[in-house]
Each structure stands twice: as structure tokens, then as C-alpha cells.
Amino acid sequence: MKTIFKTLCSAVTLMAAASTAFAESYDVNSVDGKVKISISLQGGGKATIPGPGIALPPGGLVGQHLALQSDNTLVGSIYYRFNGSDLPLFNLTGAWYRPTGSKVIYFAIDGDPTKGQASDGTWGALFDPAKATLAALPDFMPILFGKKVSSIVPIYPAVKLKTGVIKLKLAGGQITGASTNMTITGRAMVSYCKMDKAADPTCSIPNGVKDGSFGFSSITKSTVTVL
16 A cells, blocks of 8 residues: 555545545644755756755755645645745645554645646646746756756656655654655756866766656654644
8 A cells, every 4th residue: 555655646546535534634844954855866966955056045944834634635835944934945735645543644746747847736836937936846956966967857757756655653642743755756858967177167068968867855854733
């Protein structure tokens, strides 16, 4: 069952399963300083948010909030908090499902990833610069990997939510904590670079377009409040 949810999980699937879910609602908030937002690209390496080249004020923290509502819909955001203000990075919408008695809450983001920038919901926000509240993945991925990569074009039918789970810590039936994991994987056509060592080490010499895999993950320790 867990493998099925990890590989095939979608908002539609979870909403169909929700007829047997708990009728509760939950407020899930990241623990300050515990969010790990990472992006990986084959041939480019790994990078984190915040990172070089992304216009974020210094000294802030990345946070994540998920509101799991009693109708099994989900709203939330990944945000950057500084000086008491929250700057959304991505807005999240979708669906969730907790099997009766389970220590795991499954969730999925909505929209159709095969449509790329034309998608609605979270998938559209992740890929369309006009919908992203800070920057869409195809825009800031070349910035994060700018010394190795000049452009990235995701192959949208190959993109999927690999993992969307909230693992609960229970004591006497009460939720005492949680860990939240959202992992997206996909493939893209990537224009890599051949470095010009005689000049500044920037991505200035194209070295052909190749297939490459990429990943986006948000992993955090969380608090969970039953509403």
C-alpha cells in the first residue's frame, strides 16, 4: 500500500479514498530552522533554498505550513520568514488522506504535471513563472546550477510526486510530533556548460543538450495540531 501511494499518489486518488478517512482537520507547521529544501540535477549537483543567486533577504528561515481540512483538501505554502514577515516561495494545494488508526498521513498536490506551465494548482505554480510567487523551477534551477548548466526544460509527462507523507509520532493516541516529506522527481533536457577557465568560471560555453533527472524535496520536522 505504501509503495502504491508513493508512486501513484494523486489528489484525485486521495479524494476517492477519503470516504474512509478521519473526519478531523490538522494544522501542520514546520519547526523553526528544521526545513530542508533541496534541489538536485544530474550533471549539476545539489543546491538548497535559500541559495546563491536567489533574491532573498539574509538572515531568514524557510518554513512550511499545511492546513489539512475536514473535507480532505489541503492548502498551504513553503515560505521564507524574515523580520516577522513571510514571503511565499510556493503555494501548495491538493488533498490528503489518513487511514483509520494510521501513523501516516498521505498527501498529494493538485494540477496536472503533464501540462507543465499550462497546469493549474501546485504543479502550475512550480513550473509557471507567472504563477509562482517567487520563481518557477525552470527559472531558478539554472541560477542554482549556473556554473554547470545554462538551461533546463522539464519533460512534464515524466514529472511526478514521489513522496507526500506526514509521519506522526503518537503517545497515548495523542500526536506529539511529526516529520513531513514532499519529494518530486522528473526528467529534463539540460544544456550543460564547458567551463572557460581562462575567464571567470561562469557557464559561457554551451556543451550540448542532454537528458538529465532532477529532484525537488521539502523535508521538515513538524508540529501537528488537531483542529
